[in-house]
Amino acid sequence: MQIETLAVHAGRPPEPHTGAITPSITLSTTFERAADGSYPHGYSYTRSDNPNRRAWEEALAALEGGGVGLAFASGLAAIAALLQTLSAGAHVLLPADLYHGTRQLMLDILQRWGLAADFVDMRSPQLVAAALRPNTRLLWLETPSNPQLDILDIQALAQLAHAAGALCAVDNTWATPIWQRPLALGADVVMHSATKYLGGHSDVLGGALVLRDDPASPLAQQLRAVQSLSGAVPSPFDCWLLLRSLPTLPVRLRAQTVSAGRLAAFLHQHPRVRRVNYPGLPSHPGHALAARQMQGFGAMVSFEVEGGASAALAVAGRVRLWTRATSLGGVESLIEHRASIEGPDSHTPAGLLRLSVGLEHVDDLLADLAQALSE
Numbered sequence: 001m002q003i004e005t006l007a008v009h010a011g012r013p014p015e016p017h018t019g020a021i022t023p024s025i026t027l028s029t030t031f032e033r034a035a036d037g038s039y040p041h042g043y044s045y046t047r048s049d050n051p052n053r054r055a056w057e058e059a060l061a062a063l064e065g066g067g068v069g070l071a072f073a074s075g076l077a078a079i080a081a082l083l084q085t086l087s088a089g090a091h092v093l094l095p096a097d098l099y100h101g102t103r104q105l106m107l108d109i110l111q112r113w114g115l116a117a118d119f120v121d122m123r124s125p126q127l128v129a130a131a132l133r134p135n136t137r138l139l140w141l142e143t144p145s146n147p148q149l150d151i152l153d154i155q156a157l158a159q160l161a162h163a164a165g166a167l168c169a170v171d172n173t174w175a176t177p178i179w180q181r182p183l184a185l186g187a188d189v190v191m192h193s194a195t196k197y198l199g200g201h202s203d204v205l206g207g208a209l210v211l212r213d214d215p216a217s218p219l220a221q222q223l224r225a226v227q228s229l230s231g232a233v234p235s236p237f238d239c240w241l242l243l244r245s246l247p248t249l250p251v252r253l254r255a256q257t258v259s260a261g262r263l264a265a266f267l268h269q270h271p272r273v274r275r276v277n278y279p280g281l282p283s284h285p286g287h288a289l290a291a292r293q294m295q296g297f298g299a300m301v302s303f304e305v306e307g308g309a310s311a312a313l314a315v316a317g318r319v320r321l322w323t324r325a326t327s328l329g330g331v332e333s334l335i336e337h338r339a340s341i342e343g344p345d346s347h348t349p350a351g352l353l354r355l356s357v358g359l360e361h362v363d364d365l366l367a368d369l370a371q372a373l374s375e
């Protein structure tokens, strides 16, 4: 089945007892055992499993073409869970440009627990090959990357990881399975901040891992144990909201991507803009690779204005329709001065503004950016 069809139907059969088309929310934390001690419906306690969580996990696994999905309370909880399957002494390779929270989690918390990390420019598979160590257990990819939209070659890097005996995991938050299916390109694990496009309405936090493996594999079992024992699981209502958002994901993302392409082209020819990061632009260094491994270029754009931080903050200060806020993937368009939210350890250029393109009419979005840039 095509992804639009899966987005509507996966994990959402009509309810057998009532015929309800929309699933009920099962708030119960605990489930009755039968006289013989068994769990006749397959559920015992909501931290371990819950009908709403199971439906959301199954739906996302179907969209990513994976064997098993695991839901977490946030994207970072999902990343932390995967890292908790590693043992002290393991080495993790991460890209130089990536979500700031992933870098901080690795450096501030997991390094103290005995994991080593290196950050390399993964646009070059040669640099990755040179950075691999005998104890490298995980290659962490983020493509397109946050916030500079680097494009990484998933197929080539997954091959390098496997040859070194490491897993390859891809943060697929920005592309979503609508535009990129990392498991089909050889990755072992896909991660999502479901807070972004999957939720799509800026009203629910969520995270997920999807594995190529089946549920009985050692990695899947280990992750189920971390999920249940660390307990960073989403509530039944969160899962219900996330499942509710999936049917509209393909049309939302398609419309947002069309607008992002137009805005990127406008910014690209603007005299006050030094540089536009959008893989759909033929001038983007990752354009050809993105055209090969993605079905669409996505709805995130970043750009650098002439004049550094003060000029960028001034542009953001003049918008009227765009909202100045962090996060992304919702129906409303957001603009963010990324370096100032990342703080003193930021690796982001001072003049960079990040756009999350929403569902407003693109002419209105463009006119507002034009007036904000025109001072």
Ligand SMILES: *Cc1c(COP(=O)(O)O)cnc(C)c1O
Binding pocket: 074, 075, 076, 077, 099, 101, 142, 146, 171, 173, 174, 192, 193, 194, 195, 196, 205, 206, 207
């Ligand atoms: C937001 C984000 C995360 C973290 O997700 P949370 O749901 O905020 O914990 C991870 N990766 C990327 C690319 C993100 O944009």
